[in-house]
Amino acid sequence: MEFRAARETERDEVLDLLAVWYGDREFFARYNQNDPTFRDALCLVAVDAGRIVSTVQIFDRKVNLAGQTVPMGGIGSVFTREDYRHRSVASSLMRLAVDTMERERFEVSLLFAERLTFYNQFGWREIERSLTVLANASALDVPEDFEIDVFDPGRDLADVMQIHRAYSGRFNATAIRDDADWRGNLVYAGNSPAEQTPGECEEYFIVARRNGAIAAYTRATRFHGIAMVMEFGCASEEERAIVALLKHMSRMGSTGASSFRLLGDHRSSQVLRPYGMSSGSGLLVTHTRHDPKLERMLAKAGAPPHHHPDNNYMWRMASPERLGRRFGLAADEAERYVYGMLSDPQSLFWTADRF
Numbered sequence: 001m002e003f004r005a006a007r008e009t010e011r012d013e014v015l016d017l018l019a020v021w022y023g024d025r026e027f028f029a030r031y032n033q034n035d036p037t038f039r040d041a042l043c044l045v046a047v048d049a050g051r052i053v054s055t056v057q058i059f060d061r062k063v064n065l066a067g068q069t070v071p072m073g074g075i076g077s078v079f080t081r082e083d084y085r086h087r088s089v090a091s092s093l094m095r096l097a098v099d100t101m102e103r104e105r106f107e108v109s110l111l112f113a114e115r116l117t118f119y120n121q122f123g124w125r126e127i128e129r130s131l132t133v134l135a136n137a138s139a140l141d142v143p144e145d146f147e148i149d150v151f152d153p154g155r156d157l158a159d160v161m162q163i164h165r166a167y168s169g170r171f172n173a174t175a176i177r178d179d180a181d182w183r184g185n186l187v188y189a190g191n192s193p194a195e196q197t198p199g200e201c202e203e204y205f206i207v208a209r210r211n212g213a214i215a216a217y218t219r220a221t222r223f224h225g226i227a228m229v230m231e232f233g234c235a236s237e238e239e240r241a242i243v244a245l246l247k248h249m250s251r252m253g254s255t256g257a258s259s260f261r262l263l264g265d266h267r268s269s270q271v272l273r274p275y276g277m278s279s280g281s282g283l284l285v286t287h288t289r290h291d292p293k294l295e296r297m298l299a300k301a302g303a304p305p306h307h308h309p310d311n312n313y314m315w316r317m318a319s320p321e322r323l324g325r326r327f328g329l330a331a332d333e334a335e336r337y338v339y340g341m342l343s344d345p346q347s348l349f350w351t352a353d354r355f
Contacts, residue, residue, distance in 0.1 A: 003092050005100075006043040006055070013052050014043060021079045028077060030188040031355065035059070036180040042073075042104070044096050046080075046089050054080035054089045056097050059355040062176040063108065064169060065341055068326060069176055073101040073318055075111035075124075076355040094122045101318040107326070108338065109316040112354065116314065124314040127343045130289045130307035137250035137283040140301045142243045150264030151205035151217065153186060159214045160207070160233075167233035171290050171348035172341040189230070189352045190221045190271075203230075204249070204268045208241040216241030219352055220249055220272060227253050227272040229285040230351035239294045243301055250283040286351040313349075315342050 006014055011032060019025035032038050037060035046054035059074035075097060080090045101109055113119050116126050134140075151160065161182055168174040177185060190203040203221040207214045216234035220227060229249060234242050248258050253272035288295050288305045295305050317323060317338060320331035327334050341347060 001089065001092075002047040003096050004045065004047070005041045006045045006052070008040050010045065010052060011040070011043075014045065014055050017052055017055055017081070018077055018079055020081070031059075031077075034184045034187040036184050037061070042100065043077075044093050044100065046084070046093055048084070053084045054093055056090075056093045057355075058097060058100060058104075058106075060104075060106075061110075061353070061355075063110075063172075063349075064174045064176055065108075065172055065338060066327065070108060070323075070326070071106045072175075073097075073104070073106035073109045074355045075109060090118075091121075094119075098122055098318075105322065106318040107322045109318045110349070111314050111316075112312050113314055114312055116311070119314055122316070124316040125339070126311055126314050127339075128309050128311055129313045129347075129349075130287065130345065131310050132285040132288040133306045133308060134246060134250070134283045134285060134288075134298065134303040135306060136303045137246050138254055140243055140247040140250075140298070140303050142240060142247055142301050144244065144260050146208040146210055146215065146241055146244045146260060148245070148248050148258060148260045148262050148266075149207050149209055150266060150268070151207055152264070153183070156207060156214060156217075157182060160217050163214065163217060163233045163235055166236065168231075168348065168350070171346060172344065173347040173349045175349065175353040185352065189219070189354075202268065202271050204252075204266075204271050206245060206248070206266075208245050209263070210238075210241070216245055218242070218245040218249060222271050223351075226284060228351060229283060231286065231353075239291070239297055242294060243297055246283060246285070246298075246303075253283065287348055290346045290348040292346075315339070 015025050015028055018028045042058040042060060044056050045052045055077060057077040059076055061072045061074050062069050063072045111119060111124060203219055205219045207217045215238040218229055218232040220229045232242050248260050249272060251258050252269040256273060289307055298305055317335045320335045323338055324331040324334035327337060329337060
């Protein structure tokens with residue numbers, strides 16, 4: 001058995017293997033073809049008799065920690081052929097992933113998993129974060145003086161990027177995106193496997209305008225049949241625009257109609273509707289707990305946030321020594337310091353940045 005980085009000539013074989021898992025080769029291909037940080041050196045494989053039987057990918061990301069841009073290795077696309085399971089193949093690949101992240105100078109690592117104890121043995125620790133349910137979002141009491149428009153990257157991307165930097169950049173753990181990262185993210189952040197037309201990334205991305213200017217934006221898609229707001233942001237002091245967008249999304253999901261003035265073609269709102277909302281007028285949101293001011297506004301407007309733990313969120317310190325040098329601490333102190341930031345309820349990692 002050989003454990004190594006995949007070769008460029010093996011990209012199709014890796015995708016064929018991952019297609020056995022989800023039955024949707026194009027979902028994984030979207031990342032490989034559109035992620036500007038994709039490198040074959042970060043796609044690890046186990047090869048037996050000339051055939052790839054297992055794989056794991058390290059996604060090259062940057063996150064904000066205490067105002068600093070920190071290299072993060074995201075672990076995803078972990079899959080082993082059924083006939084090679086329980087033979088330490090995946091474990092060997094995970095050890096290679098740990099060594100690769102050290103060599104490539106990643107400082108922290110994130111993964112989303114159900115097999116928590118499997119990843120615990122390689123140093124990942126689960127950290128509880130909260131998803132939010134707004135049970136009465138369609139009845140939010142908010143002035144309807146915004147126009148709701150469909151996001152157009154050619155027209156709106158620069159403004160949305162600025163809002164993202166200012167709003168999300170206030171919180172620890174948020175992924176940092178430059179222009180290339182944003183353009184890649186727009187291609188691969190939508191529906192999860194087997195829920196969209198092959199090759200397409202379907203999301204409902206809208207903005208709230210006041211006098212033509214963008215005050216806030218939201219992004220939504222489906223995960224396993226459930227509609228979810230996977231990211232949002234607002235200009236300074238414009239949290240009310242987020243409340244308006246959440247009300248609009250809930251109404252579009254439950255009734256297909258909005259009480260706001262609409263601009264653009266809103267057919268992509270169908271991602272909110274095919275499987276219905278769990279509570280009719282409710283809305284599932286990746287996170288609101290990071291923003292106490294927004295939560296107070298939601299409660300006052302009639303939809304107090306209900307927090308539900310997501311325990312599949314795991315972090316690892318890929319290099320405590322480099323973190324120590326970065327923050328001027330001993331390695332063990334830096335590890336505690338960073339875990340403290342990541343476990344704070346006001347840390348934030350958007351579902352739109354998943355891998």
